[in-house]
Amino acid sequence: MGWDYVIGILILSGINLMTALGLSLLTGFTGLFSFGHAGFIAIGAYTATTITMKYNIFPESMLWLQFYLALIIAGLVSMLVSLIIGKLTLNLKGDYFCIATLGFGEAIRLILDNVSYFGGARGLPNIPTVGTTTITNVIIIDIIAVICLVFIINSRHGRNMTAIREDELAAQTIGINVFKYKMIALAISAFYAGIAGGMLAHYLGFIQPIMFKMIKSTELTIMVVFGGLGSVSGTVIGTLLLTFLPEVLRSFYNWRLVLYGAAIIIIMIARPQGIMGGKEFRIITFFKKIGRKEEVKS
Amino acid sequence: MNKRLLLIISVLLVFTMIFSACQNTDTGKPSEEETIKIGWIGGLTGDFAPWGTCESNAANLIAEQTNANGGILGRKVEIISYDTRGDAAESVNAVKRLITQDKVIAVLGPNTSGQAMSITSVLNEHKVPNIATVATNPTVTVQTDGTVNPYNFRICFIDPYQGAVAAGYAADRLGYTKGAVLYDVSSDASQAFSEYFQQTFIEKGGEIVAVEGFKGGDVDFRPQLSKIKEANPEVILFPYNYKDVALSANQARELGITATLMGGDGWPSEVLMEMAGEAIEGSFIVNHLDIADPVVKEFTEQYVEKYDIKPEINAYLVHDAFKLLEAAIIDANSFDTVKITESLTKVTVEGLTGTIRLSEEDHNPIGKQAAIQEIVNKEYVFKERYSPY
Amino acid sequence: MNVFLQQVVNGLSIGSIYALMSVGYSLVYSIMNFSNFAHGGVIMIGAYLGYFCLTQLGVPFILAIIMTAIGAGLLAVSIERIVYSSLRKRNAPSLYFLISAMGASIFLENIIIASPIGPTFRSYPAIFSSTPIMLGNTALSRIDLLMFIISFISLILLIFIIEKTKIGLSIRATAFNIKGSTLMGVNVDKVIFIIFLLGGLLAGIAGMLFGMKYTVYPQMGEITTKSFIAAVFGGLGSLPGAVIGSILLGLIETMSSAYISSQYRDLIAFTLLIFILIVKPTGLMGKSTEDKA
Numbered sequence: 001m002g003w004d005y006v007i008g009i010l011i012l013s014g015i016n017l018m019t020a021l022g023l024s025l026l027t028g029f030t031g032l033f034s035f036g037h038a039g040f041i042a043i044g045a046y047t048a049t050t051i052t053m054k055y056n057i058f059p060e061s062m063l064w065l066q067f068y069l070a071l072i073i074a075g076l077v078s079m080l081v082s083l084i085i086g087k088l089t090l091n092l093k094g095d096y097f098c099i100a101t102l103g104f105g106e107a108i109r110l111i112l113d114n115v116s117y118f119g120g121a122r123g124l125p126n127i128p129t130v131g132t133t134t135i136t137n138v139i140i141i142d143i144i145a146v147i148c149l150v151f152i153i154n155s156r157h158g159r160n161m162t163a164i165r166e167d168e169l170a171a172q173t174i175g176i177n178v179f180k181y182k183m184i185a186l187a188i189s190a191f192y193a194g195i196a197g198g199m200l201a202h203y204l205g206f207i208q209p210i211m212f213k214m215i216k217s218t219e220l221t222i223m224v225v226f227g228g229l230g231s232v233s234g235t236v237i238g239t240l241l242l243t244f245l246p247e248v249l250r251s252f253y254n255w256r257l258v259l260y261g262a263a264i265i266i267i268m269i270a271r272p273q274g275i276m277g278g279k280e281f282r283i284i285t286f287f288k289k290i291g292r293k294e295e296v297k298s
Numbered sequence: 299m300n301k302r303l304l305l306i307i308s309v310l311l312v313f314t315m316i317f318s319a320c321q322n323t324d325t326g327k328p329s330e331e332e333t334i335k336i337g338w339i340g341g342l343t344g345d346f347a348p349w350g351t352c353e354s355n356a357a358n359l360i361a362e363q364t365n366a367n368g369g370i371l372g373r374k375v376e377i378i379s380y381d382t383r384g385d386a387a388e389s390v391n392a393v394k395r396l397i398t399q400d401k402v403i404a405v406l407g408p409n410t411s412g413q414a415m416s417i418t419s420v421l422n423e424h425k426v427p428n429i430a431t432v433a434t435n436p437t438v439t440v441q442t443d444g445t446v447n448p449y450n451f452r453i454c455f456i457d458p459y460q461g462a463v464a465a466g467y468a469a470d471r472l473g474y475t476k477g478a479v480l481y482d483v484s485s486d487a488s489q490a491f492s493e494y495f496q497q498t499f500i501e502k503g504g505e506i507v508a509v510e511g512f513k514g515g516d517v518d519f520r521p522q523l524s525k526i527k528e529a530n531p532e533v534i535l536f537p538y539n540y541k542d543v544a545l546s547a548n549q550a551r552e553l554g555i556t557a558t559l560m561g562g563d564g565w566p567s568e569v570l571m572e573m574a575g576e577a578i579e580g581s582f583i584v585n586h587l588d589i590a591d592p593v594v595k596e597f598t599e600q601y602v603e604k605y606d607i608k609p610e611i612n613a614y615l616v617h618d619a620f621k622l623l624e625a626a627i628i629d630a631n632s633f634d635t636v637k638i639t640e641s642l643t644k645v646t647v648e649g650l651t652g653t654i655r656l657s658e659e660d661h662n663p664i665g666k667q668a669a670i671q672e673i674v675n676k677e678y679v680f681k682e683r684y685s686p687y
Numbered sequence: 688m689n690v691f692l693q694q695v696v697n698g699l700s701i702g703s704i705y706a707l708m709s710v711g712y713s714l715v716y717s718i719m720n721f722s723n724f725a726h727g728g729v730i731m732i733g734a735y736l737g738y739f740c741l742t743q744l745g746v747p748f749i750l751a752i753i754m755t756a757i758g759a760g761l762l763a764v765s766i767e768r769i770v771y772s773s774l775r776k777r778n779a780p781s782l783y784f785l786i787s788a789m790g791a792s793i794f795l796e797n798i799i800i801a802s803p804i805g806p807t808f809r810s811y812p813a814i815f816s817s818t819p820i821m822l823g824n825t826a827l828s829r830i831d832l833l834m835f836i837i838s839f840i841s842l843i844l845l846i847f848i849i850e851k852t853k854i855g856l857s858i859r860a861t862a863f864n865i866k867g868s869t870l871m872g873v874n875v876d877k878v879i880f881i882i883f884l885l886g887g888l889l890a891g892i893a894g895m896l897f898g899m900k901y902t903v904y905p906q907m908g909e910i911t912t913k914s915f916i917a918a919v920f921g922g923l924g925s926l927p928g929a930v931i932g933s934i935l936l937g938l939i940e941t942m943s944s945a946y947i948s949s950q951y952r953d954l955i956a957f958t959l960l961i962f963i964l965i966v967k968p969t970g971l972m973g974k975s976t977e978d979k980a
Contacts (some may be wrong), residue, residue: 002398004424008391010887033782088961090969095722097918100964102912103957110513110954113483122486123412125437128417204386206415209385210484210514214912218789227785252353252381254342254801257383261794265770268787272779286619343797347806374697485952515909517901518704520697521944526801528690541808545901552819553826573902587960607807675953 013243014138018196022189028229031165036101039108042212044197048074078194110210123208131201228274324560337396340407341384345508356613387418411435421449461494466686478508478531491537539564546571568608587651618649702937707893708914717924721781724788727908728795733894756891763887790851922973949958
């Protein structure tokens with residue numbers, strides 16, 4: 001069995017999951033839809049790469065520390081940019097916000113294409129891959145990310161965000177600062193996307209602006225919706241499934257994306273609320289349900 | 299309730315598919331001892347689909363021909379092609395699958411530098427060689443600090459060379475002194491080609507009067523071309539693929555630009571002639587090979603016979619990559635990937651794109667001279683083999 | 688001065704292509720309140736239909752354009768039936784429509800690549816002379832002129848249907864208030880059918896003209912991102928807004944290429960877009976309704 005291949009897909013799922021978690025907060029809990037998160041991933045990827053390659057302050061044996069530091073800075077830089085973007089665009093509604101983020105994502109790509117410090121369209125090669133984005137690191141980071149997200153969602157802030165998604169006007173009326181919470185959601189999602197970018201760069205060992213096209217953002221949003229809006233476990237399942245799906249379809253040669261497109265349409269027709277449909281997967285409730293079913297049977 | 303059942307079934311189905319996909323090669327391994335597998339990756343969908351499809355088709359054709367002649371070292375060859383959409387992350391997955399599940403002995407393709415550079419660490423880890431077809435970025439085979447990537451090879455020439463040839467030819471042979479460039483800012487190859495062209499053109503005493511850019515996917519270049527027209531250059535470089543070449547050339551002529559057009563390996567294609575035959579009349583291109591060469595023609599005919607469509611330039615490059623690999627396997631007298639890798643720099647083959655021998659220092663073809671062609675009466679007419687150095 | 692005039696012509700010509708595409712977007716948006724990303728796919732299929740009508744069937748140009756429009760219209764309607772109708776019946780939020788639309792556009796693009804048609808670029812047979820009409824030093828291409836005329840005719844027809852006919856009245860009513868119009872006896876299903884048919888007809892014409900002017904290939908639907916932006920510029924759901932937004936976007940792109948930097952063209956265009964939206968959050972002529980997302 002090609003374990004290395006499976007692990008490779010798992011790493012990629014883990015990287016996708018980072019961004020998807022952030023998007024899950026933004027889209028699933030505040031109802032904002034972004035086309036520009038590839039831009040935040042790009043910012044993260046380029047920041048992390050610059051740090052590990054040009055500002056390497058730790059000795060060789062401490063590479064992992066350098067890596068984690070780079071990721072955090074990558075996340076913070078993305079977050080900083082998101083604050084500026086958010087300030088300008090968060091007052092826009094629905095598709096207008098969506099288009100503004102699209103513009104942002106494409107603008108970032110265009111800037112990276114033109115700036116020779118970052119290698120321009122030719123990209124940055126030779127990023128250290130050994131001992132950086134390993135499966136262990138990815139799992140650790142993902143688990144931390146999930147725990148943090150669950151904490152945020154279950155906090156008062158999380159409930160306020162859900163209120164905004166359900167009815168923005170009503171939320172405003174009862175005194176929730178809508179703009180502030182949208183900003184928080186955007187900043188956190190950008191932070192997550194930045195970290196994902198850093199991990200991606202160190203997984204591939206090479207980055208280039210064309211990797212961060214708009215389609216990347218839409219794919220990630222599809223993963224979140226596929227899993228079910230407003231559900232963290234749904235996001236995890238959706239991301240895993242949709243990262244594995246193209247791989248499973250790989251032997252279909254060039255029919256692969258036809259089937260991928262069809263799969264999205266079918267799931268939206270059969271189950272528009274996504275796989276988890278806003279509910280969380282909890283082991284206890286799962287067993288309770290089974291227990292209940294057996295009771296009924298007996 | 300019914301839908302939930304449907305959903306559970308479909309999820310289960312997906313997972314069984316994953317595991318069956320993972321396992322079938324495992325169980326099938328001993329029985330398939332006779333055939334050897336060679337991988338190919340590249341974009342069969344997405345922006346590079348026309349070139350990727352052709353490359354994969356050509357690889358299959360050559361494998362068939364090889365098998366008809368008794369295979370390699372008496373064993374049948376099978377090509378396994380995976381689509382990457384031209385995406386780097388996908389190419390890593392595809393190569394991992396090729397190496398760890400399909401147990402390929404070598405990987406051919408991909409058709410962009412970005413993909414070739416992303417798979418380096420996978421190749422190094424598993425010690426499987428890759429022969430890239432049109433990955434022209436120098437860092438595909440040699441890292442920025444000068445170390446050679448041990449398992450990355452390429453069959454094509456590199457960006458600085460192509461740029462220098464085009465500029466050298468324009469300045470020295472054609473005697474132009476005022477040049478202009480229109481390039482695709484989002485394409486690595488286009489950006490590199492245009493940069494090295496400008497550099498050499500200026501070194502040769504020429505002047506670059508306009509440099510304009512567009513973004514991949516654009517179809518209208520008239521704003522940029524109107525600006526170039528104003529600068530009044532004698533020669534304009536169009537360093538990108540033939541779809542954009544056709545559109546920009548037609549639009550340039552429409553605007554009344556009469557300057558000579560120049561291009562590189564993105565140009566050669568029958569489709570370009572259909573799309574912009576008149577507009578590119580009298581243009582010069584830097585090509586990998588002379589299409590009118592009888593050996594090349596023979597292969598073209600075989601390809602057309604099988605697929606009923608004219609091949610792109612990638613077909614010839616993947617042909618040479620395959621032949622080189624075949625020679626290396628015979629030289630190594632083994633299917634061991636490390637031994638094949640060692641032999642790759644030892645063998646010399648007569649390919650469609652010239653005599654091919656890969657250098658040990660940088661894994662690039664040695665002394666491969668670019669062919670300069672002029673477009674006359676909708677044909678690529680071979681002018682000369684030219685080297686600027 | 689001559690160059691400036693040429694750039695204005697260039698900008699108008701690019702803008703008019705965007706206009707034909709963005710009107711279809713806006714039309715669907717005005718009723719359904721979501722951005723129909725499958726529109727790009729329909730335009731692409733339209734371009735192929737037109738190509739095959741002209742090359743394989745050998746029908747005259749006018750007939751080809753009518754056949755293409757009808758074909759694309761039927762495709763748009765069937766997409767609505769298959770992909771959107773069940774979502775619509777469940778009152779799903781617009782995000783779900785958006786995702787389904789993306790699925791549809793991935794599907795359409797790749798089915799062309801995988802089918803025998805393949806990923807190759809195709810060019811329309813030359814119907815009109817490619818030598819431009821010269822006005823002094825300014826070149827005006829014949830296809831551009833034709834496009835202006837056809838776009839103009841189809842937009843006038845569209846406005847006539849919406850403003851003067853009975854079905855147009857129901858469309859306007861539904862756009863204004865979907866629930867209210869249902870109560871007043873408007874058959875919403877029929878209105879949506881008509882909307883998608885009209886959008887599809889326009890997409891077919893746009894695809895064919897685009898193919899004639901440039902080329903035909905499976906990824907050409909991507910260019911509709913631009914028309915989507917143009918529709919937002921003008922104000923989503925407003926037809927005159929979509930046209931004005933498109934022309935404006937064409938001009939802005941051209942002028943920033945010409946007088947600032949062609950390398951940074953989109954950056955300039957997008958920055959301007961964001962600033963316009965900050966000043967006018969619903970675009971130039973958008974209606975300010977609560978978003979239903």
